[in-house]
Amino acid sequence: MSLEAFAPSRALSMGVELELQLVGTHDYDLVASAEDLLRMMARSEVPGDVKPEMTCSMIEVSTDVCNDHAAILEQLEALRGALTDAARKLNIGICGGGTHGFQDWTERRIFDQPRFHYLSDLYGYLAKQFTVFGQHVHIGCPGPDVALYLLHGLSRYIPHLIALSASSPYVQGKDTGFQSARLNSVFAFPLSGRAPFVETWRDFESYFSKMSDTGVVNSMKDFYWDIRPKPEYGTIEVRVMDTPLTVRRAAAIAAYIQALARYLMIERPIRLAEDDYLVYTFNRFQACRFGYAGVYVHPETHEHRSVADEIEASFALIEQHAIELGSDGALAELLQDVRSGRNDAAWLRDRHTGGMPLPELVMAQCTRWMGGEAV
Amino acid sequence: MxxxxxxxxxxxxxxLFHVAVALVLTALTGEAGRRLGVPRVTGYAVAGLVLGPLLLGWFDASDLxxxxxxxxxxxxxxxxxLGIRLDLRWFAANPWVVAxxxxxxxxxFILSFGALWAIGTTGGLALAVAAIAVGTSPVIVMHVTSELRAAGQTTDRLLALCALNAACSVILFKLLVGGLHGVHGGWHLALLxxxxxxxxxxxAGALIAGAYTALRKVVDPASEQGLVATVALLLAALAVLTALRLPAALAPLIAGALIKWYDPRPHLWPQQFGSVGGVLVIVTFMLAGSAATSGQVFAGVGVALVAIAARVLGKLGGTMAFGPASGLDLxxxxxxxxxxxxxSVLALLLAEDVRQLYPAFGDRLMPVVLAMTIVLSVLGPIATRWALVRARESRTGETS
Structure with a gap:
C-alpha cells in the first residue's frame, strides 16, 4: 500500500485532539460509558468532533481547523461545556490527566469497532494497557518538505512539551516517580519513538514503501511516533503531550507549539542533522522522569542544562512570533508556571502526598476539568 | 462429680454446631452455583430452601x-x-431517571393489583401484594453487581431504581396495611x-448521616477500625429504630443518600463490607428459606405467579418507556x-411484620409473598446477572 499524497494546508493552522477519561461518580474508577456519552453528544451541536477511542472508558474530542489560540480555546470550551452537561446527565465524571491513577487495566473493554478489535488482537494486553490519555496537536504545513523540516525541528522541543503537559505520575494505584508515566506505555509499542531522519518527502515515501513491503505497516496510523506527518490533512501531528487537567492549559500548549512552528518555518534557525537524535531518547526520558528539573542535553553544543532553563530560553526566541499569532498572553501564563515549577503532575502529587486518596484525587481532576475556567 | x-x-x-454446618452447606451451594455460571446468591437461596421446612427442616419460622x-x-x-450510591444531584441533572x-x-403497582383483582383476589390482599411487588431486593442486586464488579449506565440506574422502589415499597406497604386496618383503630391512626x-x-436517617460524617472526620471508613465503627453505628441505629418501632430499612437508606448529598467524595469501604457482609448475606439467605412450609407455598403459588407476571410487565414497561429519554439505548x-x-428478604420481613400486627391478614398474605420470593430469589439473581452481562457492564470478563 502506498502513501497518500501530502495535501497542502494553510501554514500554521492548527487543530487539537484530547483523549479524555470517563469515570464513575461513585468510586471514580474508569467506567465503560463511551457509547452512552457519544449517543448523547450526537444530539448536541458543538464545533469539532467527539469520537470513540480504543477502550470504552475513553473518548477523543477534536477541534475544527483553527487559526489561532483564541479559536482553539473557544472551541475546546464549547466542547467542554457540552460534554459536562451530557456527563452530568449520565452521572459520570470527565477528566484530563495522562493516566488514570488507580484503574486496573485487566478490567478495560475494547470499544466495539473493527479497527479497535484488530489492534486488540494484534497487540494483546498492550492494547488494554494503552488506556492512557494524550493531547495531539496538528500544525498545518504548506508542503511536505516543510512538514519534514518542522517535524525534525520540533523534535528538539519534545522535552519541553513533555514537561509542560506532564500529568501522569500515578499508574495502577502507585506513584511511578515519573511526571509523565504515560509515555512509558506508548514506548512499549514496536513502532513508537521517533520518525526516521529523512528530509524530503520523496525519501519519506521510499521509506514508507520499504516498510510497507515488509508487511509491518499498512498506513501512517501504524506508526506511534512522537511526531508524525499526517499527509491527508497536510499537517504534522505532535503526540507526546499528556492530556492536561484543563482545556485552558491544552490550548496554551497548542499555542506554544504553533509559535515554535512559526519560528522554525520563518527563521529556519536549525541545520538538521541525523546526530541531533543521539540525545533524543535521553532528553525525552529526563523530561518524563523529572519534568522541568530534568537534564536537557543540547543536540549541537552538548551543553547540559535543565529543561526549565531550555523552556525559558525558547520563550525568548519565539516571543515575537507569539505576538504575531496573538498568543503572547497565553504563553506568558505558561511561562509563569515554568518559573514557579508548576505543572499538572505537581498539582496531582501535591494533593496525593498531602493525604488525598487517589479516588478523591480523580474527583478533584473531574471538578477541575469539568469546571472550566477555574484553573 | x-x-x-x-x-x-x-x-x-x-x-451453634447446627448453624455452622448449615452455613458451610450454604456457602458450598453458592460456590457450586458460581461454577455452574449462576450468581452465588442463587445458590444461597436454594440452600436456604433445602435447609428450611420445605425439605430438611433444619430451620423453621421461629428461627426467622x-x-x-x-x-x-x-x-x-x-x-x-445503596443509599450512598443514590446521588440526588444526578436526579436534578437528569429528571428522566426519576421519571x-x-x-x-x-x-x-397498578398492573399487579389489577391482575390480582381480575383473578378474584380480595382488594386488601391484592393491594398489599402489589405494594410488595414494587420493591426490588437490595441484597440480591448489591451482591450480583459486586460479584460482577459491574459498572456503567445500566448498573447505576439499577442501583438507583432499586433504592427508590424498595423505599417506595416499604412506605406503600405500611400505608396500605395501616389504611386497611384503620377501621379497628380509627382513621386518624391509619393516617398518623x-x-x-x-x-x-x-x-433518624439524618441523625445517622450526621454521626457518620462526624465519624469520618476521625477515622477512615475504609480501614478496619472504620469498618467496625460503621457497623457499630448501624447496630446502635437499629436498636434505636426498634425502640421507636420504625422500619429498619428506610432510615439507613435515607442516611446514605444524605451523606452522598452532603459530601460527594467517594465513600468506599471494603467491597460489600468485606467478609462481614459476605457472611451476613449467607446467613440471611440461609434463614430466608426457614419461613417456607410446603403447605403455605402451595396455597400461594397461583396468585404469586400472576403477580410475578404482572410485575415483569410493569418493570419492563416503565424502563422501556422512559429509559431512552434518560440516556439509555433500547x-x-x-x-x-x-x-x-x-x-427477597425485605419482602419477607415486611410480610412477617404484618403477621405480628394483624395475624389473620398476615396468614393470607404470607403464602403469596413466600411463593413470590422463592421464585424471585432463585431466578431473580440469574435475571440480574444476565442483564448486566448483556449490557456489557461486567468488569470480570464474564460474557453470556
Missing part, C-alpha cells in the same frame, strides 16, 4: 424471629451502602402511623427492566 468434666455419650452439640436482628443488620448495612423510577413503580414512620425515618433499557426482577 466428674459428670461435668467428661463428655457425654452420644456427644451433644449446642445449637430469633435471628431477626442478623437479618435487620444485613439489610441496614446494604441499604446504607423512569416513578413509571416502573406505578406500572408495577404512616406519617410517623416516614418522618421518623427521615429524622438494549440497556430492556436489560434494566430485567435486572430489577429479584425479590
Amino acid at each position: 466428674d459428670l461435668l468434666i467428661w463428655p457425654e455419650w452420644p456427644l451433644r452439640f449446642g445449637a 424471629a430469633s435471628y431477626r436482628s442478623v437479618l435487620d443488620l444485613t439489610l441496614a448495612l446494604l441499604l446504607f451502602e 423512569t423510577s416513578l413509571a416502573e413503580i406505578a406500572l408495577t 402511623h404512616p406519617l410517623y414512620l416516614l418522618v421518623g425515618s427521615i429524622l 438494549r440497556k433499557s430492556l436489560a434494566l427492566g430485567v435486572a430489577l426482577m429479584p425479590l
Whole structure:
C-alpha cells in the first residue's frame, strides 16, 4: 500500500485532539460509558468532533481547523461545556490527566469497532494497557518538505512539551516517580519513538514503501511516533503531550507549539542533522522522569542544562512570533508556571502526598476539568 | 462429680454446631452455583430452601424471629451502602431517571393489583401484594453487581431504581396495611402511623448521616477500625429504630443518600463490607428459606405467579418507556427492566411484620409473598446477572 499524497494546508493552522477519561461518580474508577456519552453528544451541536477511542472508558474530542489560540480555546470550551452537561446527565465524571491513577487495566473493554478489535488482537494486553490519555496537536504545513523540516525541528522541543503537559505520575494505584508515566506505555509499542531522519518527502515515501513491503505497516496510523506527518490533512501531528487537567492549559500548549512552528518555518534557525537524535531518547526520558528539573542535553553544543532553563530560553526566541499569532498572553501564563515549577503532575502529587486518596484525587481532576475556567 | 468434666455419650452439640454446618452447606451451594455460571446468591437461596421446612427442616419460622436482628443488620448495612450510591444531584441533572423510577413503580403497582383483582383476589390482599411487588431486593442486586464488579449506565440506574422502589415499597406497604386496618383503630391512626414512620425515618436517617460524617472526620471508613465503627453505628441505629418501632430499612437508606448529598467524595469501604457482609448475606439467605412450609407455598403459588407476571410487565414497561429519554439505548433499557426482577428478604420481613400486627391478614398474605420470593430469589439473581452481562457492564470478563 502506498502513501497518500501530502495535501497542502494553510501554514500554521492548527487543530487539537484530547483523549479524555470517563469515570464513575461513585468510586471514580474508569467506567465503560463511551457509547452512552457519544449517543448523547450526537444530539448536541458543538464545533469539532467527539469520537470513540480504543477502550470504552475513553473518548477523543477534536477541534475544527483553527487559526489561532483564541479559536482553539473557544472551541475546546464549547466542547467542554457540552460534554459536562451530557456527563452530568449520565452521572459520570470527565477528566484530563495522562493516566488514570488507580484503574486496573485487566478490567478495560475494547470499544466495539473493527479497527479497535484488530489492534486488540494484534497487540494483546498492550492494547488494554494503552488506556492512557494524550493531547495531539496538528500544525498545518504548506508542503511536505516543510512538514519534514518542522517535524525534525520540533523534535528538539519534545522535552519541553513533555514537561509542560506532564500529568501522569500515578499508574495502577502507585506513584511511578515519573511526571509523565504515560509515555512509558506508548514506548512499549514496536513502532513508537521517533520518525526516521529523512528530509524530503520523496525519501519519506521510499521509506514508507520499504516498510510497507515488509508487511509491518499498512498506513501512517501504524506508526506511534512522537511526531508524525499526517499527509491527508497536510499537517504534522505532535503526540507526546499528556492530556492536561484543563482545556485552558491544552490550548496554551497548542499555542506554544504553533509559535515554535512559526519560528522554525520563518527563521529556519536549525541545520538538521541525523546526530541531533543521539540525545533524543535521553532528553525525552529526563523530561518524563523529572519534568522541568530534568537534564536537557543540547543536540549541537552538548551543553547540559535543565529543561526549565531550555523552556525559558525558547520563550525568548519565539516571543515575537507569539505576538504575531496573538498568543503572547497565553504563553506568558505558561511561562509563569515554568518559573514557579508548576505543572499538572505537581498539582496531582501535591494533593496525593498531602493525604488525598487517589479516588478523591480523580474527583478533584473531574471538578477541575469539568469546571472550566477555574484553573 | 466428674459428670461435668467428661463428655457425654452420644456427644451433644449446642445449637451453634447446627448453624455452622448449615452455613458451610450454604456457602458450598453458592460456590457450586458460581461454577455452574449462576450468581452465588442463587445458590444461597436454594440452600436456604433445602435447609428450611420445605425439605430438611433444619430451620423453621421461629428461627426467622430469633435471628431477626442478623437479618435487620444485613439489610441496614446494604441499604446504607445503596443509599450512598443514590446521588440526588444526578436526579436534578437528569429528571428522566426519576421519571423512569416513578413509571416502573406505578406500572408495577397498578398492573399487579389489577391482575390480582381480575383473578378474584380480595382488594386488601391484592393491594398489599402489589405494594410488595414494587420493591426490588437490595441484597440480591448489591451482591450480583459486586460479584460482577459491574459498572456503567445500566448498573447505576439499577442501583438507583432499586433504592427508590424498595423505599417506595416499604412506605406503600405500611400505608396500605395501616389504611386497611384503620377501621379497628380509627382513621386518624391509619393516617398518623404512616406519617410517623416516614418522618421518623427521615429524622433518624439524618441523625445517622450526621454521626457518620462526624465519624469520618476521625477515622477512615475504609480501614478496619472504620469498618467496625460503621457497623457499630448501624447496630446502635437499629436498636434505636426498634425502640421507636420504625422500619429498619428506610432510615439507613435515607442516611446514605444524605451523606452522598452532603459530601460527594467517594465513600468506599471494603467491597460489600468485606467478609462481614459476605457472611451476613449467607446467613440471611440461609434463614430466608426457614419461613417456607410446603403447605403455605402451595396455597400461594397461583396468585404469586400472576403477580410475578404482572410485575415483569410493569418493570419492563416503565424502563422501556422512559429509559431512552434518560440516556439509555433500547438494549440497556430492556436489560434494566430485567435486572430489577429479584425479590427477597425485605419482602419477607415486611410480610412477617404484618403477621405480628394483624395475624389473620398476615396468614393470607404470607403464602403469596413466600411463593413470590422463592421464585424471585432463585431466578431473580440469574435475571440480574444476565442483564448486566448483556449490557456489557461486567468488569470480570464474564460474557453470556
